[in-house]
Amino acid sequence: MSVVDLTRNLARVPSHEDATAAGDLLEEWLRRETDATVTRDEVGNVLARKGAGEETLALVGHHDVVAPADSQVGPDGEYLVEERDGRLYGRGTADMKGAVAAAAIAFRDSEVPDTAGSPARSAELVFASFVGEEVGGVGARHAIDEGFAPDYAVVGEGSTGYSASGVTDVAVAHKGRRGSTITARGKRAHASEQEAGENAIYRASDAVDIVRELEPPAVDVAGERLAGSVVVTEIEGGTAMNVVPDRCTVTVDERTVPGERAPLEDVTDIDGVEWTVDQDLPPMECGDEAFAETVLEAADGAQTGAPELVTKPHATDAGWLSQAGTDCVICGAAEPGEAHTDTESVSTDVLERCVAIYRRVAETWPR
Structure with missing residues (x-):
């Protein structure tokens, strides 16, 4: 055959x-x-x-x-x-x-x-x-x-x-590919009294700012520059027009290279923000x-x-x-x-x- x-x-x-x-x-x-x-x-x-x-x-x-x-x-x-x-x-x-x-x-x-x-x-x-x-x-x-x-x-x-x-x-x-989720948590409040709450979307926005400033690692292999990337691909948060949100999630797509990874864990320095890895293809x-x-x-x-x-x-x-x-x-x-x-x-x-x-x-x- x-x-x-x-x-x-x-x-x-x-x-x-x-x-x-x-x-x-x-x-x-x-x-x-x-x-x-x-x-x-x-x-x-x-x-x-x-x-x-x-x-x-x-x-x-x-x-x-x-x-x-x-x-x-x-x-x-x-x-x-x-x-x-x-x-x-x-x-x-x-x-x-x-x-x-x-x-x-x-x-x-x-x-x-x-x-x-x-x-x-x-x-x-x-x-x-x-x-x-x-x-x-x-x-x-x-x-x-x-x-x-x-x-x-x-x-x-x-x-x-x-x-x-x-x-x-x-x-x-x-x-490789590492897919991860940033979860920002806050405190719900009426939008007319926003000072009584903690806006999870604002915290997520601060995390997105950190992601945007990250410098992805790159390596030289076989005469080529193999460069990683990090990009926010999804965001979801809020329940109603007049409610300060208590939760917001951000999805991040990262293309990894042999060696170091982008320090996405830095987002956890923000109060109320967690970072979890959903998929990590090496x-x-x-x-x-x-x-x-x-x-x-x-x-x-x-x-x-x-x-x-x-x-x-x-x-x-x-x-x-x-x-x-x-x-x-x-x-x-x-x-x-x-x-x-x-x-x-x-x-x-x-x-x-x-x-x-x-x-x-x-x-x-x-x-």
């Missing part, structure tokens, strides 16, 4: 609310097509292992997707997948069932060095497709909690078209230059374009793996602007390219 066929089959299976059926397809395919040890954990992650050695290299993806547009669903409830002009169109083709299929094919076809054959390059190769990436990394976090700890990982999120159109690059860092930075260069060499050897080490603007499961101690890079078929769209698509040539890249890495690392 080709990577295009496997992508098509996998992309047809609905997996925005429940990824079980897509996981079933992957598990059955791996059991049929490989002699690897295949497991399925209690949340639905699909893992396969082969080879033996002190170091572990994982090819990582996820088979859940965001909700499709009506135009992407057929009358029978399956997702529609169409091939035209060298691309596969359909929900999940880019994010990221195409890369999952490429990783599965590469896992099947790679000849992994073992202790008996080459002690200097003994390694275990792992295929892992997680659930719940689109809702905060549920599957990756569960796997890590259960002991999933590869030394190295190639995460197949999109890295094509960053340095130049059509070129599949290697991302060595990405931003950033990622590859800590092993040799591994990143190996993947870059593999990418260079699989295409005519000249790939580069780049950074990505948004969080992936690589953040959770990196936080747990895995050296990660991101290398995948999807291009910027394809994921989550009503016209989502992926290049079939680039899918084939990703198979070649993943195989080259699996068969050359560790050195």
Whole structure:
């Protein structure tokens, strides 16, 4: 089965609310097509292992997707997948069932060095497709909690078209996202006697002023400036036109970078103000230059374009793996602007390219 066929089959299976059926397809395919040890954990992650050695290299993806547009669903409830002009169109083709299929094919076809054959390059190769990436990394976090700890990982999120159109690059860092809520509390009073109360909206406004003055951290990675950001995105408070409000909430979206965080806790210096973190998707930075260069060499050897080490603007499961101690890079078929769209698509040539890249890495690392 080709990577295009496997992508098509996998992309047809609905997996925005429940990824079980897509996981079933992957598990059955791996059991049929490989002699690897295949497991399925209690949340639905699909893992396969082969080879033996002190170091572990994982090819990582996820088979859940965001909700499709009506135009992407057929009358029978399956997702529609169409091939035209060298691309596969359909929900999940880019994010990221195409890369999952490429990783599965590469896992099947790679000849992994073992202790008996080459002690200097003994390694275990792992295929892992997680659930719940689109809702905060549920599957990756569960796997890590259960002991999933590869030394190295190639995460197949999109890295094509960053340095130049059509070129599949290697991302060595990405931003994270911290979503938080500032809650200001006061004392309710009649608006005609405002001095009898404590205006929660005023306290929230003072907190917003602090947020506006924060200088988000930034780091230099792969010749790029990866800059964080902090922005107020929602505010809610008050109950009536003639009542001094006793509560006001402010939502903050923060894009984080490896290293320091913006000191949002400073808002708690204001009387009556609390700050709580609602979501914290970690950033990622590859800590092993040799591994990143190996993947870059593999990418260079699989295409005519000249790939580069780049950074990505948004969080992936690589953040959770990196936080747990895995050296990660991101290398995948999807291009910027394809994921989550009503016209989502992926290049079939680039899918084939990703198979070649993943195989080259699996068969050359560790050195």
